[in-house]
Amino acid sequence: MISRTIASLRPHARHARHFSAVKLPADSNQAQGIGQYAKDLLDGKFGDNVDASVYERVEMFHTDSVMCGISALALKTNAPTILREEALTYSDPKGATVFGSSARCAPEKVIAANASAVREWDSNGTVFGFNPSIPGHDAGEFGHNDFYPVVMAAAQVTGQVDGKKALLAMIALDEIRGRLAEVFSLKSYKIDHVVHGAIASAAVYGALMGATVEQIESAIGMAVAHYIPFRAIRAGKQLSDSKGASAAISTEAAVLSVRRAMRGFVGPKDIFRNPEAIFRFFEPTTGTGKSKDNIDITLGNKVRWGPGPSPFNLILSHSGDDFAVMGMHFKLGLYEHQSAGALEGLITALVNNPELVSGGVDGIAGINIIAYEPAFGIIGDPAKKDPKTRQSADHSMAFIVSRILQKALKTGKVPGTMDEAWMELMLSPYDYGKDALYEKDTRSLMDKITFSHGGPEYDAKYPDGIPTAIDITLKSGKVINSGMVMYPSGHARNTTADLKQILQHKNRLLGDIVFPDRSTVDQFVNRLVTMKDASATDACTLYDFDFNKMKQHDCIDG
Numbered sequence: 208m209i210s211r212t213i214a215s216l217r218p219h220a221r222h223a224r225h226f227s228a229v230k231l232p233a234d235s236n237q238a239q240g241i242g243q244y245a246k247d248l249l250d251g252k253f254g255d256n257v258d259a260s261v262y263e264r265v266e267m268f269h270t271d272s273v274m275c276g277i278s279a280l281a282l283k284t285n286a287p288t289i290l291r292e293e294a295l296t297y298s299d300p301k302g303a304t305v306f307g308s309s310a311r312c313a314p315e316k317v318i319a320a321n322a323s324a325v326r327e328w329d330s331n332g333t334v335f336g337f338n339p340s341i342p343g344h345d346a347g348e349f350g351h352n353d354f355y356p357v358v359m360a361a362a363q364v365t366g367q368v369d370g371k372k373a374l375l376a377m378i379a380l381d382e383i384r385g386r387l388a389e390v391f392s393l394k395s396y397k398i399d400h401v402v403h404g405a406i407a408s409a410a411v412y413g414a415l416m417g418a419t420v421e422q423i424e425s426a427i428g429m430a431v432a433h434y435i436p437f438r439a440i441r442a443g444k445q446l447s448d449s450k451g452a453s454a455a456i457s458t459e460a461a462v463l464s465v466r467r468a469m470r471g472f473v474g475p476k477d478i479f480r481n482p483e484a485i486f487r488f489f490e491p492t493t494g495t496g497k498s499k500d501n502i503d504i505t506l507g508n509k510v511r512w513g514p515g516p517s518p519f520n521l522i523l524s525h526s527g528d529d530f531a532v533m534g535m536h537f538k539l540g541l542y543e544h545q546s547a548g549a550l551e552g553l554i555t556a557l558v559n560n561p562e563l564v565s566g567g568v569d570g571i572a573g574i575n576i577i578a579y580e581p582a583f584g585i586i587g588d589p590a591k592k593d594p595k596t597r598q599s600a601d602h603s604m605a606f607i608v609s610r611i612l613q614k615a616l617k618t619g620k621v622p623g624t625m626d627e628a629w630m631e632l633m634l635s636p637y638d639y640g641k642d643a644l645y646e647k648d649t650r651s652l653m654d655k656i657t658f659s660h661g662g663p664e665y666d667a668k669y670p671d672g673i674p675t676a677i678d679i680t681l682k683s684g685k686v687i688n689s690g691m692v693m694y695p696s697g698h699a700r701n702t703t704a705d706l707k708q709i710l711q712h713k714n715r716l717l718g719d720i721v722f723p724d725r726s727t728v729d730q731f732v733n734r735l736v737t738m739k740d741a742s743a744t745d746a747c748t749l750y751d752f753d754f755n756k757m758k759q760h761d762c763i764d765g
Contacts, residue, residue, distance in 0.1 A: 239477075244379075249414050262371070265378050272355055273306075278718070280721075309751055329541070332536060353401070361416055362743070374738065379411050385532065389531075401453045416465065425464070426465040426467075493515050537710065545673065551675075553689065556679055563615075564621060565619070568616055570682050577678070582673075591605065592605045592606075609650075625696065630712040635720075640765075668693060676690060677689045
C-alpha cells in the first residue's frame with residue numbers, strides 16, 4: 208500500500224521547479240513510508256537525479272563532523288573515550304570500526320562511539336527545522352549532523368557501499384530527520400531532539416542492510432516506544448556526559464532495534480498514528496486514520512482519542528537540489544549555534560571599528576546582546592555566566608562572546624575582512640579547556656555583558672534567521688552597534704562568507720590537534736572530501752589512521 212501511495216504522489220506544482228518529493232500523508236502509515244523512501248532512494252528507484260550541489264554539501268558536513276570527532280578523541284574527552292574503549296570490547300568480525308582502528312566490532316557499539324566523538328565539541332552542523340519552501344514546515348526543532356557513523360558502519364558491515372552511495376545515504380538520513388524537525392517540535396514537550404535522528408538512523412541503516420519495509424517499521428516503532436530521551440539529560444547549570452552522548456545512545460538503540468527486527472522481532476506498528484506514542488500523545492488528533500491497525504485505546508470505559516492521523520504530513524525530497532541538508536548550518540568553530548548571530552555581530556563590530564581593540568579590556572565599559580527567544584532564555588541565562596565545565600561554557604553566550612573578544616584584544620589588531628577575522632579568531636577546543644575557563648580577561652569581559660530580549664521583532668525572525676545584535680560601549684562613552692544580524696557566516700542563507708575557505712581552516716585547526724604534521728592532516732582530509740569517488744573497499748577504510756601515533760595530549764578537561 209505504501210509503495211503505491213508513494214509512486215502515485217507528485218510534487219506540488221509550485222515547487223516542481225525546485226525539487227521532486229514524495230508526500231507521506233498524515234493518514235498513512237508514515238513509518239512504513241519512511242522505510243520505503245529510504246529503500247527506494249538508495250536502490251535507485253527515483254533515478255540518479257540528486258543535484259551535485261547536494262552531494263557537495265553533505266560531503267562538507269561529513270568532513271566537518273569527522274574532524275570534530277577525531278580531535279575530541281585526541282584530547283581524551285571523557286564520553287567518546289569511554290564509548291570507544293567499550294566498543295573495542297565487543298569484537299565482531301562482521302562488524303564495523305571505530306575511529307583510528309581496523310578492529311571490527313559490534314556495529315551499534317561502533318556507532319555509539321563514533322557518534323559520541325562527532326558530537327562532543329558541539330561544533331558540527333545544525334538544523335533549525337525551518338523550510339521556507341513549504342508553508343507550515345516551521346516547527347523549529349533543533350538537530351545536528353551526528354548520525355553519519357550509521358552510514359559508514361553499514362558500509363563496513365556490507366562491504367558493498369561505495370563513496371557516492373554512502374553520501375546518498377547521508378543525504379537520506381539528513382532528509383528524514385531534517386523534515387521531521389520541520390513538522391514536530393520535540394523540545395516543546397521536553398524531549399531531546401535526537402529522536403528524529405534515531406528514526407532516520409533506523410530507516411537508513413535498515414535500507415543499507417537490506418531490511419524489508421516491515422522490519423524498518425518495527426525498528427522505528429521500537430526506537431520510539433522504548434527509547435525516548437527527555438531533556439533532563441541537559442538540565443542544570445553544569446552539563447554532564449549525557450548531553451553530548453545523547454545522539455550516540457539513541458542511535459545505538461535504533462541500530463540495535465534494526466538488527467533485532469531483521470532477526471524477526473516485531474515492534475510496534477504504525478508508530479506515528481499510535482495514540483499512545485509521543486506524536487499523537489502530545490498533539491492529539493481525531494478522525495479517521497484510514498488504517499485497520501489503528502485501534503481504540505480504552506481506559507476503563509473511556510476511549511482515549513481512538514484512531515486518527517498523525518499530527519503532520521511529511522514531504523521527503525528525492526531529486527533536485529531542495530534537500531533538508533541544504534538548509535543546515537555550519538559552526539565556524541566551537542560554539543553553541545544560537546551564539547552565531549552574536550559572534551557575527553561582534554566580528555562585524557571589530558572589522559568595522561579596529562580601534563575597538565586599542566583600549567584593551569579596560570577600554571570596554573559594557574556589552575549588551577539583543578537576542579530572540581529561545582536564545583535569550585537559554586544561553587543568555589544569567590546562571591550561565593559562571594560556567595565551570597567545558598560543556599557548560601560552550602552553552603554560555605557570555606563566555607563564547609567574551610572569549611572571541613579576548614582573543615582580539617590580546618592580539619591588539621583585527622584582520623581587514625570578515626572571512627579573515629572568522630579564521631583568526633576561530634574558537635578551538637583549547638578555548639574551553641580548564642585554563643581558558645578561568646582566564647582573567649575572559650571573566651572580566653563576561654562581567655560586563657548584559658542581555659536584552661529583542662521582543663516580537665526579533666522573535667518573529669527566528670528560525671528563518673538568527674536575529675541578534677550587539678552594542679559595545681567604550682569607556683569614552685562611544686557606543687559601537689553591530690546592527691541586527693540575520694544570517695551569520697555559516698548560516699545556510701548567508702551569501703557573503705567564503706565557506707569552503709573557512710571550513711578548510713577549521714579542518715586544519717582540528718587536524719593539527721590529531722596528526723603530527725600538516726601534510727598528514729591534508730592527506731586525511733583529502734580522503735574525506737573526495738569520498739564520492741571512493742570504491743566500496745576504500746569507503747570501508749575511510750576512518751582508518753594509527754590511533755597510537757596521534758599527538759599526545761593531556762585530557763583537555765583536566
